[in-house]
Amino acid sequence: MLQMLNQSAEHDEYSTAQSHSLPAYATRHDTLLSLGRQHYVPVNNERTNDLQQFDKIDTDLPWNYKILETDDEKEDDNNHNQEIQELNELILSQQLRELSTNTTHNEEVLMKDMKIEIEKIPNFLTKHDNSFKQMLYQAQLLIKSTNTATAIDIKQLREIAIIIYKIMIIQTYHVLWTVYLKSGRGELIISSETVPIWPKDIISFLKVNNTTNSHEIYLNFVNQHLHALDSQLNICKTELNTKVNNICGYSIMVQKIIETYIEKHIQSFRSKTEHQIELIHYDYHIRKLKLEYIQHNSNQYQ
Numbered sequence: 001m002l003q004m005l006n007q008s009a010e011h012d013e014y015s016t017a018q019s020h021s022l023p024a025y026a027t028r029h030d031t032l033l034s035l036g037r038q039h040y041v042p043v044n045n046e047r048t049n050d051l052q053q054f055d056k057i058d059t060d061l062p063w064n065y066k067i068l069e070t071d072d073e074k075e076d077d078n079n080h081n082q083e084i085q086e087l088n089e090l091i092l093s094q095q096l097r098e099l100s101t102n103t104t105h106n107e108e109v110l111m112k113d114m115k116i117e118i119e120k121i122p123n124f125l126t127k128h129d130n131s132f133k134q135m136l137y138q139a140q141l142l143i144k145s146t147n148t149a150t151a152i153d154i155k156q157l158r159e160i161a162i163i164i165y166k167i168m169i170i171q172t173y174h175v176l177w178t179v180y181l182k183s184g185r186g187e188l189i190i191s192s193e194t195v196p197i198w199p200k201d202i203i204s205f206l207k208v209n210n211t212t213n214s215h216e217i218y219l220n221f222v223n224q225h226l227h228a229l230d231s232q233l234n235i236c237k238t239e240l241n242t243k244v245n246n247i248c249g250y251s252i253m254v255q256k257i258i259e260t261y262i263e264k265h266i267q268s269f270r271s272k273t274e275h276q277i278e279l280i281h282y283d284y285h286i287r288k289l290k291l292e293y294i295q296h297n298s299n300q301y302q
Helices: 012-019 044-052 071-102 105-119 130-146 154-183 199-205 214-244 252-265 265-299
Strands: none
Touching: 012 252, 071 214, 105 214, 105 265, 130 252, 154 199, 154 214, 199 214, 199 265, 252 265
16 A cells, blocks of 8 residues: 655655644653653653644645536546546556565565555444444534535445545554654754664664665655655545535534544554654653763763
């Protein structure tokens, strides 16, 4: 799934990460290991800022901007959207093939795990789940209340819910991989000295033998994943925009109902990611102190 761009350039200063937001949930600061509680003091709340990237997903889609379209215009739009989708799928497929020739077994396992998490349709989004059906019915009633002439199929709302779920999962991964990048670039803690420290997760994924070029390899690896997540996210957003604009009466309030339902059911996944981010900050802080200690002792004996 994760279609990696074959480029080693840095991820545009991870600026895109700042524009990707996630549904909000309360951060918990009690997930740090008790061993390091009294020693771990994040500088300028960088760790908290990373966790606060879990914001609401974008809801500024141009709802129902197609006004008084003719049948020919609608057909042209549908054909155009289909062509764009087919082109995107072709490009992403090519990216995946190019990347697969250069990945290790661990990388393939990682991509497979992420693909499964993004592409799977969880039980709470199936038509057999009663709470899901109730939520869709509630959304359907809200649409009909604003436009009585609208004939809305529950199947359309279910497809929208699945896309929103994918967007939330992708955005969650994006926050995590942005933290990986910031750690490896030495930007996890804002200080006068930049200390690049790649997280243990990245090191274990790649198992680089050439220590001379290890930084570039790690950097390229993380950037590829971030670019792939960006591509997948843009595809999902385009698909979501197309589907909601085909439903007259779809509104932010309707999407809020769907979002709230999904947020409730992916809390476990997000809590796991939040915990990973907490530990990355903790590990970075400890390893940075060790490097400073070694450097200090080395200077004393010179």
